Amino acid sequence: MTVLVALPAIVGAVLLLVGRRADRAAPTIALAASAGTLGLAVVAAVTRPSLTFPLFEGLPGGLAVDGLSAVLVVTVAAVTLAVLGFAAGDMPASSRFFGLMLLFAAAMLVTVTATDLAVLLVGWEIMGALSYALIGYRWRDAGGVRAATTAFLTTRAGDLGLYFAAGCALAGTGSFALDGLAAAPAPWRDLVAGGIVLAALGKSAQLPFSFWLSRAMAGPSAVSALLHSATMVAAGAYLVLRVQPLLAATGWAATLVAWAGALTALLLGFVALAQRDLKQLLAASTCAQLGFMVLAAGTAAVAGGVAHLAAHAAVKSLLFLGAGTWLTVLGTRDLAALRGAARRLPLVGVTFGVGALALAGVPPLSLWLTKDVILGATGSWPLAGVTLAATVLAAAYSAKALIAVWRGEARPGSASRSGRGGGIGPGVPFVALAAGAAGLGVVVVPPLNEVWARTVGAPAARPHVVELVGTGVLAVVVLGVGVLVARRPPKVRFAAFAVDWLFLERxxxxxxxxxxxxxxxxxxxxxxxxxxxxxxxxxxxxxxxxxxxxxxxxxxxxxxxxxxxxxxxxxxxxxxxxxxxxxxxxxxxxxxxxxxxxxxxxxx
Amino acid sequence: MGMSENPVDLLPELCVLGGVVVALLTGLFVPRGRQWLAVALGAAGAGAGLIAALVAAGRGDGMTFEAFLLDPVTHVTRVTVLGAALVVLALAAGPLRGHRRETEFTVLVLLAALGTILLGASADLLVLVAAYLLASIPAYVLAGFAKDARGTEAALKYYLMGALLGVLMLAGVTVLFGLGRGTSYATLSQNLAHAPPGAVTAGLVALLAGLLFKAGAVPAHHWVPDVTEGAPPVVAAFVTTVPKIGAFAALFRVATDVVPSSAPGPELFAVLAAATMTLGNLAAFAQTNVRRLLAYSTISQAGYLLVPVAVATRTDLAEPALLYYLAAYVVTNLGAFAVVLTTNTDTLTDYRALATRSPALAVSLAVLLLGLIGTPPTAVFVGKLLMFTAAIDAGYTWLAAVALANTVASVFYYLRWLTPVFTRPEDPPPPPRLHRPTILLTYTLATATLALGLLSGLTLLP
Structure with missing residues (x-):
């Protein structure tokens, strides 16, 4: 248990302390540490270790890997390894970068294995600080630093809720333990829930905090692939999924979270559709997809939500890596300029295509299945309607991205530089993530759904066949319409409202x-x-x-x-x-x- | 008090005399380059005298040849004078090495020292006069030793003052002889009590003229600044230090053994003490020549030394106070002159930034000057403390207050010397030409003042 967190933390800290002298060896060391962490994560997922240590007088802190944590631990470790593998080729060899990435992964591991609010806060805060350092990694670029500041301040504002929640938890239950929160007496329970929801919405870039994720796209692509798929933003979704019993116990909080998630999925779907910049599109789609997970927490569809989280982690890091590759090779992330980009780097193109199709909810890929589980749990008609609309939008923005990179002929000349994104070594992360993006949905299909539910510790859920067929057809139709529309691009002017992220930042x-x-x-x-x-x-x-x-x-x-x-x-x-x-x-x-x-x- | 005529009682003096004779004879026959041999023999005589004096100090009190007292005052006088004489000879080793009249210098210093010891030990007015002459005449010659214009002028002034005050002293001796029907202190103290007080007072004042001249006290102090500045520095060190020892010992004896209770002895000495310390301090204020400054400083120190003399008959503390202060003053004052000899300059401004050129020397100077002020833990501090205690003990609180005020005032001119030493230089003067043994001697004297102060502080003070 300790080693799982300590390995990336210590290696990362050492890399940071040694500094420039370790630059050349940094990628190798980081990859080795990351691979070791993945191995330990798998072991931990199987053995389910737990650790208790004295933190405050009479208030022990704890780390433990239960079902929910096991999924998260493996997801985080796997995505970290994949992203570091990509970064080893994409980023300059720098001990600072790899050290920060490893430390960040360690902080995320602490966050998802913490059994109480105090330890969770430690990981949460370190993660927040490191996100600042990573988004602002290119500190000579004023824009990057400003973006990092925006991201940091916004998530910090939400973090205050977590402190508030921790204080109220201590007052209400006399302990920080996460599993005891639902049993807190009336006023404290609501206050704790309020604080946690605030923090989670902030971290997960849900409405009304979404804008920081747009600004965070100024950071390196590898950072986006790690922070904005499996970690950081996922931490918020994880937190609400973790405290789902508490939300359900309050009554109002579950509804609030469900609607916040659904509305984010819908509105940020519009925003994603309106973007002309691939990374901005992906960022908005991240918010939207996280909306589904938050919705799942609100509707007690924990098993589906966690499955969606894991599958989305693979999908989104894959897409960010693709976007990052094109940014490096072609120097652009503008959708119009990326015409035919997929044909020039076939491996990246194909894997990006798989990811985009999965994001679109096209059968039989992962998100099609997991999203339907969430959709099936919505319960009320208005919520189901909003979610369905969001699903359609997901198909639409995915189609936009997919068509943008695949349409048109490959421009000759610079394809030789595909070595960056192709080749055996750098290609491995893409293939691995594509496999995950395609196949992770099976966990919600019977008979695996029972095993999964037991693992996660939530009631089993499975998509309904009617809905599955419905959304599958819907996704394909939307995709088809997209292709048709793309033949003769209409002069659609998206409302500035959507293009500018709902004017949230303004x-x-x-x-x-x-x-x-x-x-x-x-x-x-x-x-x-x-x-x-x-x-x-x-x-x-x-x-x-x-x-x-x-x-x-x-x-x-x-x-x-x-x-x-x-x-x-x-x-x-x-x-x-x-x-x-x-x-x-x-x-x-x-x-x-x-x-x-x-x-x-x-x-x- | 046992009487005897045993020459062994005078062994220290005889050693010095023998050293003088041998040195003189040797100096006559050895070539100029080897005059150091004569100096060494003379110094050996003084050294032997010092050892004999230390041995004699362990024996009981008494009087020998009816005119020579053997008591703590004599013992301290002998030891201090011979020690000071040896230090002066060592200080002279630098500037006078290979000098044509090196032997002459040694002989003169030793003879003056011998006269000083006699001055302090005598118990008879006639011996006192003889001792006065023996202590003075070599000193006159020493003042003009350099045979330069300033030295000659200084020697002449010194001699003329000495001659006049010596005549006054002889007059006083004559008057007292007439009034007391004898010259020995014992006879005088018996007979003067019945003599007319006015006549006794007049004779006493005349007698004091010579002793105050030797002590460099008001109103016989005029020679001190002129000689100190005009004579060679090493001679200045000698004449401002050594004769004082004998003079104060003699003054103490006069105050205790001669002055009858009918005469206003304590009042006389108290007035002289106050006048001397005040005048010396005031005149020292604006000096720019360090030797002149030291000269006035010695005058003010003579004033402090007169305080125990004034209270000599009234408190038992007077004797230890005087003797301790004398010894402490001698060490400290010789050290201060050693610094002047080492740096080889008289001008106050030349001491600018001495601390950066020679930190150890600067620290030594600081220790010595602070010692002259009477700062703890130096030797003079203990002496001053004893002096104040004696004055207050004897009911002379006003005198203690005057001494205290003068001590405070003296800080000003000592610091005037010390401040430039520790300032940061803008253009440091060239490093002084330093004579290594002299420097070592300076360090030794500075250390000695500290050691003496600390040791006696531990033993004398509660």
Whole structure:
């Protein structure tokens, strides 16, 4: 258990500490550590270890791999390995990058194995800080750093909810334990749920926090592939899935989460469809797909939600890696400019195609199955309607991306650089992830669904055949329409509303950032004009008092000066008899002794 | 008090005398290059005298040849004078090595030291006069030793002052002889009590003229600055230090053994003490020549030394206070002059940034000057403390207050010397030409003041 977390953490920390001297060996070391972590994760998933250690007085902290954690641990480790494999070819060899990536993976592992809120917070916070470092990895690029700051501040704002939840959990149950939260007494239970939901929505880039993920696309593609598929954003979905009993217990929280997820899936689906930039499209689709998982947490479809999470992790990291490869090779991520990109790098093209089809929900690929489980659990008609619409949109934006890279002829000339994305070594992550993207859905198909449900520790669920056929046909139809539309591209002008991510960032800018800055300016004015004036006034008063004291001091000073002056005069007087002439000495000596004798004789 | 006429009682003095004679004879016959032999023989005589004096100090008190007292005052005088004389000879080794009249210098120093010991040990006015002459005349010659204009002028002033005050002293001796029907202190103390007090006071003041001249105290202090500045530095070190020892010992004896209770002895000495310390300090304020500054400093120290003399008959603390202060002062003052000899400059501004050129020397100077102020834990501090205690013990609180005020005032001019030493130089003067044995001697003296202060502080003070 300890080794699972410690291996990537220690190797990452060592790489960071050693710094540039380890640059050349960094990719190899990181890959080895990552492979070891995957092996340990598999072992942990089977053996289910747990660990308890003293954290606070009377409040032990714990790490444990249960069913839910086992899935997450293996998913995180596998995606990390795949992404690092890609990064070894795509990124310059840098111990800083690989060290940060490993540390990030370790933090994510802590988060998904924590059994209590305190330890979870530790992993959660380290993850947040490292996400800042990774998104802003190219720190010379001001845009990257600004994006990192936006991402960090936004998720931090949500994180406050987690602190709040931890405090309320301690007050309500006397412990941080995650599994005891649902049993908390009435007011505390609701407060804890509120805090956790806030934190999860922030981390998972759900409405209204979605915009940070758009900005985070400024980071390296490998970072996007890791952070925005299996980790970071998935942590929020994981958290709500983990505390699903708590959400259900409150009543309102489950509904809130379900609607937040469904609306995110719908609206961010529109946003994804409106994007002209491949990475932005993928980012928006990530938000939308995470919406399905959050929805699953709200509708108690935990088994489906976790399956969707794992499958989506494979799909989305695969798509980000493809986008990253084209960005590196072709220097663009603009959908129009990527015309025919898939034909030039066949391996990347085919695997990207598999991923996009899976994202679209085309049978028999993974997300088709997992999404239907979630859809089947929605319960109410309005929610089901919204979800169905979101499914259609998912097919639509996937089609957009797929068609964009496959349509048209490959432009000759630069295909030789396909070595970057092709070849045996760098190709392995693509193939592996494509396999996962295609096949991970089987876990919800009978009879595997029973095993899966037992593993995850949730009631078994399976897609209904009618729905499956329905959504499958729908996805294919949408895809077909997409191809047809693409033949003669219509002059569709998407609403700026959708293109610009629902104006969320602008809203935050106007609604939060500017008021806060205005308030800060106001407070600064208050500080300068009222507080400082008071301080200056106090100082002036002291100075006045001091000058009063000076009035006393002046005579003293004058007296001292006078004393000095007097001593100087006396000194001059004392030297006056020292004329250097012997006859005056004689006179002085004789007079001196005479006076002495006369005075003494007379006095006596 | 046992009487005897055993020459062995005078062994230290005889050793010194023998050293003088042998050195003189040797100096006559060895070539100029080997005069060090005569110096060594003379120094050996003084060294033997020092050892004999230390041995004699262990024996009981007494009087020998009816005029020579053997008591703690004599013992301390002998040891201090001979030790100081040896230090002066060592200090002279640098500047006078190979000098044409090297032997002469040694002989003069030893003869003056011998006269000083006699001055401090004598119990008879006639012996006192003889000792005065023996202590003075070699010193006059030493002042003009360099045979340069300033040295000659200094020697002449020194001699003329000494002659005048010596005549006054003889007059005083004559008056007291007439009044007391004898010259021995024992006779005088018996008979002067019945003599007219006015006449006794007048005779006493006249007698003091010579002793105050040797001590460099007001109103016979005029020679001190001129000689200290004009004579060679090593001679200045000698004449401001060694004769004082004998003079204060003699003054102490006069105050305790001669002055009858009818005469205003304590008042006389107290006034002289206050006047001397104040005048010395005031005149030292504006000095720019370190030797002149040290000269006035020695005058003020003479004032402090007169305090135990003033209270000599009133408290038992007076004797240890005087003797301890004397020894401490001698070591410290010789050390200060050693610094002047080492740096070979008199100008105050030349000491700028001495600390960067020779840190150890600067620290030594600081220790010695702080010692002259009377800062703990130096030797003079203990001496001053004893002196204050004695004054207060004897009811002379006003004198202690004057001494304290003067001590505070003296800080000013000692620091005037010390401050430039530790300033950062903008253009450091060239490193001084340093004579290695002299430097070592300086360090030794500075260390000695500290060691003496610490050791006596541990033993003397509660």
């Amino acid at each position: 809203a935050v800018e106007r609604g939060i950032v500017r008021p806060v800055l205005a308030l800060a300016r106001g407070l600064a004015w208050f500080d300068d004009h009222v507080v400082q004036r008071a301080v200056v006034g106090a100082a002036a008063f002291s100075r006045g008092a001091a000058s009063g004291a000076l009035a006393v001091e002046k005579p003293v000073d004058a007296a001292v000066q006078g004393l000095g002056e007097g001593a100087r005069r006396l000194g001059a007087l004392a030297r006056y008899p020292q004329t250097g002439k012997v006859h005056t000495y004689f006179a002085q000596a004789v007079v001196g002794f005479l006076v002495l004798a006369v005075v003494l004789v007379l006095v006596r």
